[in-house]
Amino acid sequence: MDERGAQVEPLKIGLLGLGTVGSGVFQIIQKNGEELAQRTGRKLVIKKILVRDLTKKRAVEVPPELLTTNLNEILDDPEIDLIVEVMGGVDPASSYIRRSIQAGKHIVTANKELLAKNGRELLSLADEKGVHFHFEASVAGGIPVIKALKESLAANQVSKIMGIINGTTNYILTKMTAEGVSLESALMEAQAKGYAEADPSSDIDGYDAAYKLLILGSIAFGSRLDLAGVYTEGIRKVTPVDLDYGRQLGYTLKLLAIAKETPAGIEARVHPTFIPNSHPLASVSDVFNAIYIEGDAVGELMFYGRGAGDLPTASAVCSDIIDVARDSGAKKACSCLHVKKQLPMANTVTRYYIRISVQDSPGVLGQIAQKFGANDVSLQSVIQQGRGEPVPLVFVTHEVSEANLERAISGIKALDCVYSVDNIIRVEGEA
Numbered sequence: 070m071d072e073r074g075a076q077v078e079p080l081k082i083g084l085l086g087l088g089t090v091g092s093g094v095f096q097i098i099q100k101n102g103e104e105l106a107q108r109t110g111r112k113l114v115i116k117k118i119l120v121r122d123l124t125k126k127r128a129v130e131v132p133p134e135l136l137t138t139n140l141n142e143i144l145d146d147p148e149i150d151l152i153v154e155v156m157g158g159v160d161p162a163s164s165y166i167r168r169s170i171q172a173g174k175h176i177v178t179a180n181k182e183l184l185a186k187n188g189r190e191l192l193s194l195a196d197e198k199g200v201h202f203h204f205e206a207s208v209a210g211g212i213p214v215i216k217a218l219k220e221s222l223a224a225n226q227v228s229k230i231m232g233i234i235n236g237t238t239n240y241i242l243t244k245m246t247a248e249g250v251s252l253e254s255a256l257m258e259a260q261a262k263g264y265a266e267a268d269p270s271s272d273i274d275g276y277d278a279a280y281k282l283l284i285l286g287s288i289a290f291g292s293r294l295d296l297a298g299v300y301t302e303g304i305r306k307v308t309p310v311d312l313d314y315g316r317q318l319g320y321t322l323k324l325l326a327i328a329k330e331t332p333a334g335i336e337a338r339v340h341p342t343f344i345p346n347s348h349p350l351a352s353v354s355d356v357f358n359a360i361y362i363e364g365d366a367v368g369e370l371m372f373y374g375r376g377a378g379d380l381p382t383a384s385a386v387c388s389d390i391i392d393v394a395r396d397s398g399a400k401k402a403c404s405c406l407h408v409k410k411q412l413p414m415a416n417t418v419t420r421y422y423i424r425i426s427v428q429d430s431p432g433v434l435g436q437i438a439q440k441f442g443a444n445d446v447s448l449q450s451v452i453q454q455g456r457g458e459p460v461p462l463v464f465v466t467h468e469v470s471e472a473n474l475e476r477a478i479s480g481i482k483a484l485d486c487v488y489s490v491d492n493i494i495r496v497e498g499e500a
């Protein structure tokens with residue numbers, strides 16, 4: 070019933086996918102259906118569910134007549150107003166969403182890769198057709214950060230976002246830091262616990278975090294970021310040795326997704342990053358996610374919670390479904406009102422940790438310091454420990470541009486006294 074006592078039609082939903090997230094959505098709507106109907110003023114009904122395999126055993130008990138392998142059964146049903154896409158992948162999910170929008174259906178999706186690659190086109194199409202298009206679960210699972218950026222923080226100019234938005238790599242780095250184990254061994258444990266896929270490259274190589282950063286940054290700065298311009302470096306080069314030096318320097322290592330608006334343009338980058346142990350993100354461990362935001366009015370904010378899992382992710386999907394049922398939430402799908410310049414990585418200014426293997430002989434430190442100085446790289450600290458051949462030298466710089474640092478490193482690599490530059494890790498947060 071609406072406020073005048075008239076009967077309100079239920080919101081009929083076509084669910085695309087009944088895997089981890091789809092089963093969570095089904096479960097929440099089954100369990101909390103009455104309560105949701107009272108809150109939204111409309112009953113939520115899952116009318117059809119698209120799957121690949123009708124005979125597969127499901128995590129939830131679903132009446133068999135709800136399942137179909139034929140998308141047209143959903144698209145051609147005029148009673149279905151909303152498509153909830155929780156299949157994953159770009160194809161065919163992208164064409165299924167495009168066809169659904171063209172059929173006038175509202176969209177809720179949890180699919181970050183699809184949004185990062187085809188978001189510009191699909192969001193514009195949704196606006197053209199006047200349908201809702203919500204995607205809260207696409208970034209940081211259960212944490213309602215997209216709604217916060219689009220709506221609750223709309224009065225702010227956001228200047229910076231720093232996030233731990235990939236639970237798999239955060240679990241691996243937490244294990245490596247706490248137990249001194251190798252990346253391979255921490256990854257095997259993550260796979261055994263179901264936190265990492267059999268093919269973990271999207272997580273380990275930073276792509277998953279880059280897709281999510283593109284979504285967050287585009288909303289925060291109101292300008293669509295370009296995926297090719299998001300610098301993306303994963304955690305493959307992180308070693309227990311670097312984590313140990315980080316500990317001596319008072320740093321914790323995290324795979325951070327960073328987007329900053331500077332007067333010259335927008336920086337967007339994903340890479341392993343040392344942060345001071347006192348930074349709020351340093352204590353975010355295991356599979357947890359957190360997003361740290363700086364806004365001109367609100368100051369510093371941090372969102373923390375579960376970035377994945379059936380029910381946490383389904384919680385975000387269901388909040389989008391509720392927005393459609395109430396016809397509330399930002400109706401305009403695309404919030405990119407500006408076209409701002411996205412900066413190349415060479416323009417990025419940050420601090421660096423550099424580990425070098427050198428000859429154990431007098432004057433070596435001076436030769437290296439000269440190369441740093443000649444390229445305007447000033448040093449904050451140096452660790453020189455132990456003897457032997459080769460001997461490790463660790464430097465932390467003050468703020469310097471990536472381009473200057475690269476020039477200094479090329480000069481250092483060419484020195485006869487240098488065996489190898491073993492690792493370079495960016496450092497964020499107050500010195």
Ligand SMILES: NC(=O)c1ccc[n+]([C@@H]2O[C@H](COP(=O)([O-])OP(=O)(O)OC[C@H]3O[C@@H](n4cnc5c(N)ncnc54)[C@H](OP(=O)(O)O)[C@@H]3O)[C@@H](O)[C@H]2O)c1
Nearest residue numbers: 086087088089090120121122155156157179180377378382
């Ligand atoms: N898992 C998480 O914690 C999490 C967190 C945040 C966001 N997400 C996002 O949510 C989405 C779904 O993830 P998930 O973990 O739930 O995936 P999943 O467990 O692999 O489930 C995918 C479901 O989609 C169905 N499906 C896939 N391709 C299909 C096709 N071509 N035609 C028909 N049905 C198809 C599968 O059908 P069958 O069951 O018949 O094979 C399965 O039911 C992804 O975009 C993911 O990035 C997931």
